[in-house]
Amino acid sequence: MKILVIEDDKTVGEYVRRGLDEAGYHVDLVGDGDEGLRRASGGHGSNYDIMVLDLRLPKLSGIDVLRTLRDRGVGLPVLVLTAQDSVDFKVQALRMGADDYVTKPFAFEELLARVEALGRRPKAIAPPTLKVNGLVLDTGSREVTRDGKRIELTPKEYAVLEYLMRHQGRVMSRTLITEYAWDYHFDPGTNIVDVVITRLRKKIDHAREPKLIHTVRGVGYVVRA
Amino acid sequence: MESIRGRLTIWYATALILSIAVFAVVLYFARRSATYQDLDRRIQSEADLSAGILAESYRARGVIVEKDTAGRPVLTSEVAAVLEVVPDFLLVTSRDGSLLFGSPDARSLGFAQFEQVNALARQPPSGVPARSAAPGRYRISPNGPTLHYVIRQVPEAGGQIGAVLAGADTRSAELQINQLVTTIVIAFLVGIVPAVLVGRWIAGRALEPVDNMITEVREITDGRSLHRRLPVPMQQDELGRLAATLNQMMTRLERSFTALRRFTADASHELKTPLTVVRAGVERAITRPDLPPETLVPLEETLQEVNRMTELLEALLTLARADEGRADLHKESVDIREIIEEAGETGELLAEHAGVAIDIHLPAEPVVVPVDRSRIRQLALNLIENAVKYTPRGGQVSVELGSHDGRVVFSVADTGIGIAPGDLPHVFDRFWRADSARTRTSQRAGTGLGLAICKWIAEAHGGTIDVQSRPGRGTTFTVGLPRGER
Numbered sequence: 001m002k003i004l005v006i007e008d009d010k011t012v013g014e015y016v017r018r019g020l021d022e023a024g025y026h027v028d029l030v031g032d033g034d035e036g037l038r039r040a041s042g043g044h045g046s047n048y049d050i051m052v053l054d055l056r057l058p059k060l061s062g063i064d065v066l067r068t069l070r071d072r073g074v075g076l077p078v079l080v081l082t083a084q085d086s087v088d089f090k091v092q093a094l095r096m097g098a099d100d101y102v103t104k105p106f107a108f109e110e111l112l113a114r115v116e117a118l119g120r121r122p123k124a125i126a127p128p129t130l131k132v133n134g135l136v137l138d139t140g141s142r143e144v145t146r147d148g149k150r151i152e153l154t155p156k157e158y159a160v161l162e163y164l165m166r167h168q169g170r171v172m173s174r175t176l177i178t179e180y181a182w183d184y185h186f187d188p189g190t191n192i193v194d195v196v197i198t199r200l201r202k203k204i205d206h207a208r209e210p211k212l213i214h215t216v217r218g219v220g221y222v223v224r225a
Numbered sequence: 226m227e228s229i230r231g232r233l234t235i236w237y238a239t240a241l242i243l244s245i246a247v248f249a250v251v252l253y254f255a256r257r258s259a260t261y262q263d264l265d266r267r268i269q270s271e272a273d274l275s276a277g278i279l280a281e282s283y284r285a286r287g288v289i290v291e292k293d294t295a296g297r298p299v300l301t302s303e304v305a306a307v308l309e310v311v312p313d314f315l316l317v318t319s320r321d322g323s324l325l326f327g328s329p330d331a332r333s334l335g336f337a338q339f340e341q342v343n344a345l346a347r348q349p350p351s352g353v354p355a356r357s358a359a360p361g362r363y364r365i366s367p368n369g370p371t372l373h374y375v376i377r378q379v380p381e382a383g384g385q386i387g388a389v390l391a392g393a394d395t396r397s398a399e400l401q402i403n404q405l406v407t408t409i410v411i412a413f414l415v416g417i418v419p420a421v422l423v424g425r426w427i428a429g430r431a432l433e434p435v436d437n438m439i440t441e442v443r444e445i446t447d448g449r450s451l452h453r454r455l456p457v458p459m460q461q462d463e464l465g466r467l468a469a470t471l472n473q474m475m476t477r478l479e480r481s482f483t484a485l486r487r488f489t490a491d492a493s494h495e496l497k498t499p500l501t502v503v504r505a506g507v508e509r510a511i512t513r514p515d516l517p518p519e520t521l522v523p524l525e526e527t528l529q530e531v532n533r534m535t536e537l538l539e540a541l542l543t544l545a546r547a548d549e550g551r552a553d554l555h556k557e558s559v560d561i562r563e564i565i566e567e568a569g570e571t572g573e574l575l576a577e578h579a580g581v582a583i584d585i586h587l588p589a590e591p592v593v594v595p596v597d598r599s600r601i602r603q604l605a606l607n608l609i610e611n612a613v614k615y616t617p618r619g620g621q622v623s624v625e626l627g628s629h630d631g632r633v634v635f636s637v638a639d640t641g642i643g644i645a646p647g648d649l650p651h652v653f654d655r656f657w658r659a660d661s662a663r664t665r666t667s668q669r670a671g672t673g674l675g676l677a678i679c680k681w682i683a684e685a686h687g688g689t690i691d692v693q694s695r696p697g698r699g700t701t702f703t704v705g706l707p708r709g710e711r
Binding site: 009011012015016018019022056083084087088104105106107108109154155156167169170171172173174175176179182191192194195196199216217218219220 | 493494497498500501502503504505506508509511512514516518521522524525526528529531532535553554555567570571574575577578
């Protein structure tokens with residue numbers, strides 16, 4: 001799957017390129033709108049499956065790239081990167097034919113998720129059931145069981161557990177967990193994640209072996225068998 | 226009254242009433258004294274006339290007193306007929322004090338009253354010079370008229386005539402004065418109302434350009450039409466100069482607003498791009514499996530700081546846009562209960578961590594209002610988070626959603642440390658903190674923009690936000706939102 005990234009800031013572009021590259025995409029990075037437009041609509045333009053477009057570009061602005069692209073009838077899915085988080089700006093981008101947007105600074109995971117959604121890769125779709133050693137989480141019905149016994153969770157508890165189980169075996173930092181479960185930059189001053197983890201432990205690990213939720217001091221938590 | 230126009234009218238009316246009152250009082254006393262002078266002059270000339278008649282009759286006939294059928298002395302009928310035409314009270318007495326003649330007015334008095342007048346006339350004149358005697362004043366009791374009178378001795382009329390008393394009822398003079406007072410009062414009442422109305426109209430006319438200017442300036446400075454200017458009148462009077470000055474001020478304002486807007490847009494891009502770079506780097510590093518904790522801890526701390534900076538930047542941008550008057554809201558009809566419920570769960574987690582009890586009251590029916598979902602959630606979270614943060618262990622936080630007077634009312638009350646009365650007006654100010662020392666010792670200081678943003682969110686929705694607090698007892702924030710514009 002080929003992605004065209006149009007971003008004038010070399011560092012941001014490079015990180016996006018490398019990140020997507022690590023996720024298994026083939027990425028081309030260009031630094032200005034003219035070049036990007038030529039590549040996207042030119043002879044071999046149909047090669048790309050997704051375009052990641054910064055709206056603020058030298059020469060041809062992102063909005064102009066988008067408009068020209070759609071005028072030429074190119075239906076390539078476009079994910080817009082923007083520093084402007086005002087609603088009218090986003091609405092304008094979507095009206096011009098963008099398929100989705102990510103506001104800077106973004107969590108790379110969000111960018112990746114949106115790229116995956118645009119690419120509609122079957123294998124990228126998360127499995128409906130997550131399992132760790134007898135702990136089962138059904139993302140469809142939002143049901144959680146351990147050893148067949150049903151566990152009732154509040155929405156935030158569920159969100160935190162789902163995030164940890166999706167990345168089982170990997171240490172997830174508190175900040176990343178907070179971001180995921182509270183979907184905006186919520187900085188509650190106290191480590192609210194710790195409270196949720198305490199509750200989850202009571203419901204999941206209490207009087208059961210092996211313990212599944214582990215603390216990594218000063219960083220965050222990991223779910224592993 | 227709150228307007229200059231009202232004050233001018235009041236001042237004008239007061240001055241008018243005062244000057245009319247002074248005029249009326251002066252007029253009253255002048256008229257009164259003139260009327261009494263007239264009266265006194267009249268009775269004096271009546272006395273002189275009567276004395277003259279008596280003296281003249283005596284010189285012509287020699288005898289002017291005769292005995293009547295009862296044997297009492299009276300004036301002869303010829304003299305009496307002449308004196309009969311003299312108006313008011315006229316009494317003629319003999320040397321020994323007996324009554325020789327009474328005018329018709331005097332005779333029409335009752336017996337007791339007549340005797341009082343008669344007694345006056347009988348008073349020994351005790352050698353007062355005949356002409357210049359000042360009139361006396363006597364009130365006939367009970368309830369009788371008040372008289373002004375003069376007593377004139379008539380030595381030229383032979384030995385039989387003692388004195389002449391001429392008197393007049395003061396009622397006629399009082400009547401004139403009363404009529405004057407009535408006229409003044411009527412003229413005052415009839416005149417003052419139109420005068421005040423005209424005064425008000427004149428004040429209004431004079432201030433009308435100021436009112437127009439206020440309306441226009443308000444329209445211009447709401448943020449969207451700063452390019453507009455006030456029309457400057459041709460005359461360079463005070464108002465013309467005021468308009469010109471305001472225009473200069475608006476030009477300067479527009480310039481700085483434009484600069485601010487450009488700076489805001491540039492800063493958002495310039496700061497967000499490096500933040501994106503830092504964030505992407507840290508995130509990629511931290512999600513790499515099998516890193517040792519020594520590496521993970523600083524990465525997590527960096528990520529947290531990046532998020533705080535992002536939050537601060539976004540808060541600043543939000544407020545900068547709010548200043549421009551651009552309400553950047555994405556409204557949709559939402560059941561606010563869901564938002565409060567979600568924020569409430571976060572509140573419960575925070576409260577559990579802080580050892581604070583929290584209860585959340587939601588109405589049974591849906592509360593559907595057109596709002597920006599994420600902004601209202603931010604508002605609710607900010608208020609709940611604040612309440613928990615400033616409530617000591619063992620305290621209580623109450624979150625309530627309801628309606629009042631057709632408005633949706635959301636309140637967050639705590640039993641926390643409260644806010645000093647002097648600080649209350651500043652809680653919604655930017656970067657304001659109740660006690661910098663205390664907040665700094667807690668884990669997180671926050672941006673200091675939370676409540677400023679809450680205020681903007683409430684007001685951008687056409688709502689209000691209020692705070693009530695008593696130090697040591699607790700604080701209540703109340704948000705009122707309109708039920709919908711349609």
